[in-house]
Amino acid sequence: METLINFAADLKKKEKHGIPQRFMSGKHIALIFEKQSTRTRSAFTVAAAKLGANVEYLNKNDIQLGSKESVEDTAKVLGSMFDGIAYRGDHQTTVESLGEHANIPIWNALTNEWHPTQMLADFLTIKEHLGTYKGKTITFVGDGRNNVSHSLLVTGAILGANINILAPESLQPAMSVQKIAYDIAKGSGSKLLITSDIEKGIANSDAVYTDVWCSMGEEDALDERVKLLSDYQINQKLMDMTGKKDTIFLHCLPAIHDKSTDVGKLAYEKFNVDGLEVTDDVFRSPASKVFDQAENRMHTIKALIAVTCGNVH
Structure with missing residues (x-):
């Protein structure tokens, strides 16, 4: 966590001086948001774009996560296409299941239990x-x-x-x-x-x-x-x-x-x-x-x- 905080401070300073930070050129990330969001969605979208990644936003009406398709199956499908997934929703078990089965980085963008970002x-x-x-x-x-x-x-x-x-x-x-x-x-x-x-x-x-x-x-x-x-x-x-x-x-x-x-x-x-x-x-x-x-x-x-x-x- 200290590494991330210190690195964020460094990136912030470099951005203020107009120094490019294209660490994710050619990457594709998905945002699965089942809850409303202003700061978290904007932060992930802008951060990814500044790093050179493409972003796909998926709300609960766009995919069948947990309704017509299991979290495990969804994780395996999206994990084969995307390079990372941010999840914001109710259940901690959902984000942990995504992490277990997607085989790519999964970021907890908020659950009922935790808000780590x-x-x-x-x-x-x-x-x-x-x-x-x-x-x-x-x-x-x-x-x-x-x-x-x-x-x-x-x-x-x-x-x-x-x-x-x-x-x-x-x-x-x-x-x-x-x-x-x-x-x-x-x-x-x-x-x-x-x-x-x-x-x-x-x-x-x-x-x-x-x-x-x-x-x-x-x-x-x-x-x-x-x-x-x-x-x-x-x-x-x-x-x-x-x-x-x-x-x-x-x-x-x-x-x-x-x-x-x-x-x-x-x-x-x-x-x-x-x-x-x-x-x-x-x-x-x-x-x-x-x-x-x-x-x-x-x-x-x-x-x-x-x-x-x-x-x-």
Whole structure:
């Protein structure tokens, strides 16, 4: 992971200076996306094109994956034609089955359980703004059971960062994920804290990270989540509780920070709040590095697909 993060930083610098990076000329990659996407789809498409690869986008209506054709059969067919496949969908078992049978690189572009490509962008962003991620305290606030929180907990443990998960007890990471992270942390020196105590969880945070309160497919749970998470909104008062002047704010996006979206309007009408997981003033503040994160999705995915599928060396 450190190799990928460092390589992404190098590719980003070279791109800013107009240095070509055609490591995948003549390659063909497929994007199988069963879930909506803005940043991930754009990042894979642009990254592949910049590297010289051709991209074919396949949504769930284009192919028979899992319906009329098994994942194994689909993997073998596409694996004989493409040089790499990115999969974004519900089930971790699907992406693992593709990896088992396709005989080409398979990239997890998001499942219900994990969001690994997001982590590459996050830790590159942290390194850019804090100098390093090792020993830094990154606090995730909100729904601690989702794929971003799970991925952050494990990735932080791998990379030697200190990870706090600040969430109500009913929304804390799965015990199986906690075990993975704590086992890894024994070797890396990472310090992990999972708590519902806001003051304890937010103190000394170098980065504060949040995500939407209702993930894709959970919009019906908005009322319940607002009741559970209203005290965990990222506002300036919470940011000040870190005790540090240079704490940065992170969000994997999209964010409900004002009334400019349908969900934001609904939240205002139902709960009289202008923003859900983060207030607009924090989202637009100098501490906010969310658009650097978004750009870094492309640079880190470029590094990932170049190393695993391209002619880098």
